[in-house]
Amino acid sequence: MTPIFLLLAAQATAPVSPPERDVPRPLRLGLVSTSAFGMSHARFFNQLVGGRLEYRFDSHFAFGGALSYANLKGKDERAHNVLPEATSAYRVALDARSFAVPLRLSLGYLPKNGPTLRVSAGLELAFSDALSLELVPLETMIWVTRERPEVSLDASLALLVAF
Numbered sequence: 001m002t003p004i005f006l007l008l009a010a011q012a013t014a015p016v017s018p019p020e021r022d023v024p025r026p027l028r029l030g031l032v033s034t035s036a037f038g039m040s041h042a043r044f045f046n047q048l049v050g051g052r053l054e055y056r057f058d059s060h061f062a063f064g065g066a067l068s069y070a071n072l073k074g075k076d077e078r079a080h081n082v083l084p085e086a087t088s089a090y091r092v093a094l095d096a097r098s099f100a101v102p103l104r105l106s107l108g109y110l111p112k113n114g115p116t117l118r119v120s121a122g123l124e125l126a127f128s129d130a131l132s133l134e135l136v137p138l139e140t141m142i143w144v145t146r147e148r149p150e151v152s153l154d155a156s157l158a159l160l161v162a163f
Contacts, residue, residue, distance in 0.1 A: 023056045025130060025162035032066065036141055036152040044073035048083060052158065062089045070110065083108050083116065100124040102134055114144035134158040
């Protein structure tokens, strides 16, 4: 019969697995496309295409920035602009590895127009530790323009690579 203190000592010196918080590849770079459909005063269609870089603090929380080319509805014709945004995201894992629900809040500023606010939830499918696809079928965005704020319902698709 083994004394209890030997069992406790063996447990105390056993190797400890790394915490779930450690992210082996904390940086993620993404190619993002967003289609925005105006739902308020002025009906419009805007298209955003750009990149997003985020730092993952753990497997759930990330903070980063995005820069998008914006093809916008103008007064008489299409207008072109650049939309920089700061983003924060929380990832709710649906299973151990492949599926998750990303919840994202983005704040941006569209030059010559005004600030933007975006709130989204979607589905992330991880193909590997380094590659994933994010589909956001419903995203709400507020565009503050000179005349009045406009609201759009958006859909986004992102290809993300971790390194």
